[in-house]
Amino acid sequence: MGIYEAILKRRSIREFKNKAVPYSVLEKCVAAARVAPSAANRQVLEYIVVDGEALLPRMFDAVSIWGGVVRPQEGWPDGRRPRAYVVVLINKVLETELKGDSRNTGYDVGFAVENMTLVAEELGLGSCGITSFNRGKVAELFQIPDKYEPGIMLALGYPDESPVLETMTGGSTKRWLDDKGQRHVPKRELKDILHKNRFP
Ligand SMILES: Cc1cc2nc3c(=O)[nH]c(=O)nc-3n(C[C@H](O)[C@H](O)[C@H](O)COP(=O)(O)O)c2cc1C
Known part of the structure; x- marks a missing residue:
């Protein structure tokens, strides 16, 4: 890997x-x-x-x-x-x-x-x-x-368990469980955290 x-x-x-x-x-x-x-x-x-x-x-x-x-x-x-x-x-x-x-x-x-x-x-x-x-x-x-x-x-x-990595939507980083009990882990989008040669 x-x-x-x-x-x-x-x-x-x-x-x-x-x-x-x-x-x-x-x-x-x-x-x-x-x-x-x-x-x-x-x-x-x-x-x-x-x-x-x-x-x-x-x-x-x-x-x-x-x-x-x-x-x-x-x-x-x-x-x-x-x-x-x-x-x-x-x-x-x-x-x-x-x-x-x-x-x-x-x-x-x-x-x-x-x-x-x-x-x-x-x-x-x-x-x-x-x-x-x-x-x-x-x-x-x-x-x-x-x-x-x-x-x-x-x-x-x-x-x-197999938690799912997903892209954050709606501004919340809260993790959540779906109806099958699978955990979802929202991460902020790259474009929102990566600043190229300037900030923000
Ligand atoms: C510094 C640090 C402290 C953490 N402490 C706890 C904790 O006390 N209990 C827990 O269940 N998870 C803890 N976590 C795990 C986070 O909740 C987890 O990293 C976050 O929800 C993102 O999920 P991911 O690791 O699957 O990306 C901790 C993570 C970090 C980096």
């Missing part, structure tokens, strides 16, 4: 098959994050891969928005939940020591997570980035020292 094809094909996936993800696949995602661009090559990020059966329900329990406006998290069946997570940790001490523009950490996280999502896509996995989660619960679960801040987590598993 070419990179552009993977980029177009990737949608956030929240319904998964009841099938475990091989650890080697998860490790490859983090290996891709490891070599992502990093402002001044600071590399303040670390990763916790979570695939232990006993940990998965506790991770899902920490998610506060799952699907947002699209579907409620309550009652999400066990067999359709993510089968793995990668928690991205920001080393706040290292970040401070290395100074620089603190906004760069957010960009670092973005580059790293996108690398993971694209490798996941290539290997047949679905993924969903989650920032609406209870960081205290996750920190407690892994006894994460204070100097690390859980930034985002990526939920992973074999996809059991």
